[in-house]
Amino acid sequence: xxxxxxxxxxxxxxxxxxxxxxxxxxxxxxxxxxxxxxxxxxxxxxxxxxxxxxxxxxxxxxxxxxxxxxxxxxxxxxxxxxxxxxxxxxxxxxxxxxxxxxxxxxxxxxxxxxxxxxxxxxxxxxxxxxxxxxxxxxxxxxxxxxxxxxxxxxxxxxxxxxxxxxxxxxxxxxxxxxxxxxxxxxxxxxxxxxxxxxxxxxxxxxxxxxxxxxxxxxxxxxxxxxxxxxxxxxxxxxxxxxxxxxxxxxxxxxxxxxxxxxxxxxxxxxxxxxxxxxxxxxxxxxxxxxxxxxxxxxxxxxxxxxxxxxxxxxxxxxxxxxxxxxxxxxxxxxxxxxxxxxxxxxxxxxxxxxxxxxxxxxxxxxxxxxxxxxxxxxxxxxxxxxxxxxxxxxxxxxxxxxxxxxxxxxxxxxxxxxxxxxxxxxxxxxxxxxxxxxxxxxxxxxxxxxxxxxxxxxxxxxxxxxxxxxxxxxxxxxxxx
Numbered sequence: 001x002x003x004x005x006x007x008x009x010x011x012x013x014x015x016x017x018x019x020x021x022x023x024x025x026x027x028x029x030x031x032x033x034x035x036x037x038x039x040x041x042x043x044x045x046x047x048x049x050x051x052x053x054x055x056x057x058x059x060x061x062x063x064x065x066x067x068x069x070x071x072x073x074x075x076x077x078x079x080x081x082x083x084x085x086x087x088x089x090x091x092x093x094x095x096x097x098x099x100x101x102x103x104x105x106x107x108x109x110x111x112x113x114x115x116x117x118x119x120x121x122x123x124x125x126x127x128x129x130x131x132x133x134x135x136x137x138x139x140x141x142x143x144x145x146x147x148x149x150x151x152x153x154x155x156x157x158x159x160x161x162x163x164x165x166x167x168x169x170x171x172x173x174x175x176x177x178x179x180x181x182x183x184x185x186x187x188x189x190x191x192x193x194x195x196x197x198x199x200x201x202x203x204x205x206x207x208x209x210x211x212x213x214x215x216x217x218x219x220x221x222x223x224x225x226x227x228x229x230x231x232x233x234x235x236x237x238x239x240x241x242x243x244x245x246x247x248x249x250x251x252x253x254x255x256x257x258x259x260x261x262x263x264x265x266x267x268x269x270x271x272x273x274x275x276x277x278x279x280x281x282x283x284x285x286x287x288x289x290x291x292x293x294x295x296x297x298x299x300x301x302x303x304x305x306x307x308x309x310x311x312x313x314x315x316x317x318x319x320x321x322x323x324x325x326x327x328x329x330x331x332x333x334x335x336x337x338x339x340x341x342x343x344x345x346x347x348x349x350x351x352x353x354x355x356x357x358x359x360x361x362x363x364x365x366x367x368x369x370x371x372x373x374x375x376x377x378x379x380x381x382x383x384x385x386x387x388x389x390x391x392x393x394x395x396x397x398x399x400x401x402x403x404x405x406x407x408x409x410x411x412x413x414x415x416x417x418x419x420x421x422x423x424x425x426x427x428x429x430x431x432x433x434x435x436x437x438x439x440x441x442x443x444x445x446x447x448x449x450x451x452x453x454x455x456x457x458x459x460x461x462x463x464x465x466x467x468x469x470x471x472x473x474x475x476x477x478x479x480x481x
Contacts, residue, residue, distance in 0.1 A: 054321025055285035073266030084220030099381035107392025135195030224252035297465030
């Protein structure tokens with residue numbers, strides 16, 4: 001007898017397949033013939049969960065042709081002549097072959113007129129930005145999630161995505177809170193959330209390009225007027241006139257606004273910026289099975305007493321399955337990554353990159369409760385990165401997970417010692433602002449000398465799960481619909 005591929009499936013997947021077959025067979029009261037399916041039954045039957053149907057719809061969706069505005073944005077994205085050096089395009093730092101991140105291992109990239117100036121922060125990926133909310137400070141909201149069907153892990157969202165109060169929360173009176181009591185109903189927590197870049201300074205995607213284009217350490221245009229002149233000389237200038245009207249070049253504000261809009265449309269319409277085709281997406285669609293290690297890693301990722309990663313990187317789809325998880329809550333945290341001595345600015349002991357409160361962002365300077373906070377990135381394609389955190393201090397995903405569970409239990413492993421022998425904890429945050437570092441959320445709630453929340457084997461399991469978030473997965477032929 002031919003062996004069914006569901007024999008080796010997880011109990012949860014077999015359960016869903018069995019229910020589906022019973023429902024189909026019960027319509028006319030005839031027995032279901034014994035036949036090995038060519039794909040998991042849940043992937044193509046009406047009885048599949050909303051999560052599986054939503055994930056399958058994303059996998060099956062055909063890429064629509066790019067609009068004229070998006071095609072214009074594509075030309076700009078690859079145009080190095082828009083930089084002060086004439087050598088740096090958006091695509092050089094956001095390489096499509098590397099999940100729109102740099103293709104090299106530099107902690108921060110080089111740019112400027114000479115292509116020798118060093119930036120201040122690592123380059124974030126441009127993938128999965130299409131649903132990023134505008135920057136705001138408001139009530140702490142939770143992603144729309146639901147208890148899980150067998151196809152999506154069977155872990156209740158009430159446990160998996162519950163985020164305990166963190167030190168970065170701000171009450172309506174403006175006081176910084178370090179107590180879990182601040183989450184009481186009588187005190188409304190207000191949190192910074194959304195926006196682009198590590199500090200959220202670009203409120204929306206159509207504003208993001210202005211930062212690197214005018215940054216002296218990046219694309220290094222000295223002014224909007226200079227950039228306007230380059231757009232007027234570009235081969236696609238006639239297209240700008242055709243799309244935006246004959247007065248488009250009448251002022252820098254008008255021309256740059258339309259150029260940024262075109263770049264945003266390219267990122268929104270081009271499927272490769274958000275393909276939703278990782279192994280995890282196939283798993284959500286019940287078209288691939290996670291192996292034992294990946295499943296263990298997902299459980300540790302979700303467990304609020306172990307990795308607790310899902311507290312800031314929710315991995316559950318919306319209740320109706322329409323929205324896939326983006327693996328970020330769009331909020332800001334002070335995680336206190338160690339100082340990176342390879343960043344030239346850090347050679348000055350008086351300098352600190354304080355993230356949300358400066359120095360690049362200026363409108364929140366002086367708000368001490370924001371100092372040291374950086375935006376939580378999506379973990380999609382995280383395993384393809386070569387450097388991690390805002391300062392690129394880590395070069396191994398395993399070290400990132402180790403740092404999370406050992407920052408408090410083994411601080412001597414991650415931070416230098418001072419002249420008096422004490423450990424310079426959180427050494428990349430100004431001493432007066434280290435009160436903002438998260439000490440409440442697991443795994444940061446443990447003390448020095450205690451056992452880390454994850455063992456080395458469990459760290460490997462979490463990394464295995466994170467590797468399932470890489471786009472471009474090719475399922476085994478037997479699992480295809």
